[in-house]
Amino acid sequence: MLDRRTLALVTLALVGGALSGTAQAAPKKVTGYGNLGITDGKPGGTYTLVLGDSPQSLNYYGVIDNNLGLIAQQLFDGLVEFNYATYKVEPALAESWTVSPDGKTYTFKLRQGAKWSDGQPVTADDVVFTYEQIIMNPEARAGDAANFKLDGKQVEVKKVNPSTVQFVLPRPSPAFLLQMRSFVMPKHKLVKFSQEGGAKAADINNAWPSNVSPSEVVGTGPFKLASYTPGQKVTLTKNPNYWKVDGKGTQLPYLNQLEFLIIRDPQAQVAQFLAGNVDQLNITGAQFPDLKGREVAGAPFKVMRSTALFGSPPFVAYNFDAKDAALAKVFGDVRFRRAMQSALNRERIIDTVYNGLAGLPGHGVAPVNKEWYANTTKQLGAFDLKAAGAALDALGLKDTNGDGIREISRGKNLEFDLTYATDSSVYPAIATIIQNDFAKAGVKVNLKGILAKNLLSTGQSGDWEMILHAFGDQPDPELRKPIWQPGGALYYWHRSLQPAQDGGTPNMARMAPWERQVYTIFNDAATTTDRSKRKALYTRWQLLFAQNLPVTPLAKPENIGAISNKYGNYIYNLGVIPGYNPVPLIYQK
């Protein structure tokens, strides 16, 4: 009952109604996940997970580090969070919120009686401090200052009263609510590292180094830091002040203790899982058959597949600004990109590289994202080398000297490099499949392997011809604007569009007509508060994407997790996604 009322309130608030909510009882009741197999658990137990490496610090905003992110997720909360089933935004540390009719003022009412793990109350001061002094601080290494400047103007954060905070935006921004998933930090512990406390702006990065005393690290999350043994283990214990309860009113988390073993090697992680030292492990499609086989043979764990909203679907891109002018001209031609799409054997990639644990990709939006996805499956086409050949013939790219390779001009073969990551479990196999099939269509591809961590910087350097890469799907396309809006910082396959200065207007003159349309769509959608109008805009974008293929998406991998039978209420742990943390529901049977 209470839950439904809160939801209704949120929905109203989202539509833009300036409705001030009556205060509900403080704890948040987590119910309504019956369809995900969630039941009422019982308190107690220890749950062990892995970390791929030691956390570099315990200050979430001081280092960009996924290992820290996994821990921070258990220690801190944002004002809002995702629903586990629908990915809709719902209350977290903020009990309710309202958006002014002009879409520019967001007012959050903090959860009554919420406390930090050391017993101090969570107040509006903490929220203002977190956003003003840390997140919007351009010197904070893992801050997010750029997202709090709209059209060059700063978002303002104001304390209205001890339990109410207001964000005033220079212009409407419907996706702004998603930014409110950022973790809120305790002012009373961190003020001495901030400018407000007299320190230098960059000093915030030095707060909470990895050898900090655990009692200093204070949060609102389900767990609190108990100890850290360098290179080996991080231990968290239950936060007695956590603000969530289950359907019966039992306080969450159920678990007494959460442990992270630091294990770098994926094989060693699996070995530890098989030995029973690790209770849950996210695995890849390549590891699936072995573990599934053991499960079927009676091993005490289950391997679960779940279709993914988050996660990176790999794509191939052609460099519109390739150094070789002839290649650049061909790559910039949509007929070429479409022809090559018919030479991409997605089915084979899904079957052999992902062991069948992947689906067809969307165009910038995951198919499972019901909120925004427009069905573009038809535009993906089918694998048809003959059709690809015919389309290339029609472009005048023919094999005139009979060596099996088409000529791009007299005496010059249609031949280019495919840059991919060698240290990935999927890219090398995908690259080989592409090379093979393209060769059958008379296009010669030379494989050029680099390290995965250099893929993006290589992409942005412009020193490549064809690239195999992946960017993550997010619940709202607005969050991926720098990738998909022509001229965006990550729209690197057409670098000549990028503005001379960051934040400037991109080079509109060099945009293809469809790119100009996409550019306008993203600008409009960023400020359109009417949900159905935004949906229409993003649908149009996806269709333009599918027809013009700025990049060609290949597959959408599923999430696969293995979990010991000792535990109940498992939902696939997405990894470092602020505002999505199903661990408090896990219980030991």
Add this chain to the structure above:
Amino acid sequence: MLTYTLRRLLGMIPTLLVISAVCFTVIKLQPGSFTDQYLEDPRFTRETAAAISRQLGLDQPAIVQYGRWVWGVITRFDFGYSFLQNRPVVSVIGDLLGWTVFISLITLLFTWIIAVPLGLYTAFNRHGFAASVANFLGYVGLAIPDFLAALLLVALVLQFGGTNVGGLFSPDYIDAPWSWARVLDLLNHLWIPVLAIGLEGVAGLMRQMRASTLDVLSQDYIRTARAKGLPQNRVIWHHAVRNAINPLITLAGLSLPTLISGTIIISIVLNLPTIGPLLYDSLVNKDQYTALTLLMLSAFLLLVGNLLADLALAWADPRVRYG
């Protein structure tokens, strides 16, 4: 002898300086920058990259960065700041040094205790069946890389339902206070890395010991000793072994730097908290001061190991004297 030692120690300083300059240059010559690794993260913008570079001093010319580092080392014994760990390099290395030295010493001890007697045995019983078996096993040990041996041992342990498949402790004992149960748990885990790392060393050392013993056995003074009618035991232990062990002393000195670089892969595979993977990480991520400090430590250990070997030789071999 003392002047000799002092002269050698002083001579290390310019050597180390040159090595540091070379190492720093090589680190800098790697393509990319420290901030590249973050680019895949949606939270990372170009402004952030610029801010981080400025904060870490990476926007300065390389020569300035190097100069500052050397100056810090000389004046404050400050080996710089680890970009990856957000703390001084010295404390990062310090965290892992204890276990690294411990594991290395145990393995070294294991290697010598097994290899030296085995080498002697195979030398004295060249054509025996047992010696052939030992030799064969030695070859196998040499041929199998340590990480592969470790993986095989782990697979074996898993097969028999064991849980000690990596790390130095079971999860419950990692941060427990010392107790007999914890020591037992440590021993239960320790045998895998010791066996895996040691096996390779055993084979090499055994061959070395065998060869130098055979060499010595054919020398005139052994025949003289035998002809004099000295008992076999005295011939072996007093004359043969003492001389045969000389090359091993040099080898032992040279093995000091393996403290750092010798266990990279096996430490990753077995998840051991040693320095090896730190070196690997710092090189891959361009965490330049950590990499530089570790390379310097490695070079320093090599020089010290050489010196110690020379001194030990002088002590063990009356023919070697330093003025």
